[in-house]
Amino acid sequence: EPEVTQTPSHQVTQMGQEVILRCVPISNHLYFYWYRQILGQKVEFLVSFYNNEISEKSEIFDDQFSVERPDGSNFTLKIRSTKLEDSAMYFCASRLAGAHEQYFGPGTRLTVT
Amino acid sequence: AQSVTQLDSQVPVFEEAPVELRCNYSSSVSVYLFWYVQYPNQGLQLLLKYLSGSTLVKGINGFEAEFNKSQTSFHLRKPSVHISDTAEYFCAVSSSNTGKLIFGQGTTLQVKP
Numbered sequence: 001e002p003e004v005t006q007t008p009s010h011q012v013t014q015m016g017q018e019v020i021l022r023c024v025p026i027s028n029h030l031y032f033y034w035y036r037q038i039l040g041q042k043v044e045f046l047v048s049f050y051n052n053e054i055s056e057k058s059e060i061f062d063d064q065f066s067v068e069r070p071d072g073s074n075f076t077l078k079i080r081s082t083k084l085e086d087s088a089m090y091f092c093a094s095r096l097a098g099a100h101e102q103y104f105g106p107g108t109r110l111t112v113t
Numbered sequence: 114a115q116s117v118t119q120l121d122s123q124v125p126v127f128e129e130a131p132v133e134l135r136c137n138y139s140s141s142v143s144v145y146l147f148w149y150v151q152y153p154n155q156g157l158q159l160l161l162k163y164l165s166g167s168t169l170v171k172g173i174n175g176f177e178a179e180f181n182k183s184q185t186s187f188h189l190r191k192p193s194v195h196i197s198d199t200a201e202y203f204c205a206v207s208s209s210n211t212g213k214l215i216f217g218q219g220t221t222l223q224v225k226p
Contacts, residue, residue, distance in 0.1 A: 043205075091156060093214075102214060103159065
């Protein structure tokens, strides 16, 4: 069964460093999302991406964040200068055109020290 | 704005007992409703969805949920739980306009032998 994959599973970085989180959505899906979950809190929407552009972003998704689909399979989330409060689990999700359910990857745990 | 409230943060239950996890939502537009499950150290897995039609929807692992528009609820039920059902359960809503998911805080189901 096709699934969303994410790498790395755990990333430790120092405050101020850039990180790139990688996702491979399900191959025939056209809509892509990033969410995050700070420890003990709810899962929060960050950004949605369709047709090579951002279709919606949350207030969390400020200028420090960017997304890219560099090729036909990868979907990345970049944080330019990490802060302590960026420590969270980051989930990638994708869905088919015309469908409403999203399929999630296993997540990347980002720890900023 | 849409929101989701999961009324119980933790639900302890004995094995083979029935369980109900409660979810209420608010939205000014038509919504689609979902339940996701997160097993320890894993990503979010879709349990079931309500898009339209019959208000009683069945999902994987013997779970079902009932959409109640007048009460703006989407409670999750299982008639007999197993130890393996121990996990975090998330209710989520999306609107037809955005596709993004808005999650509740999650409910930890603890099944005891």
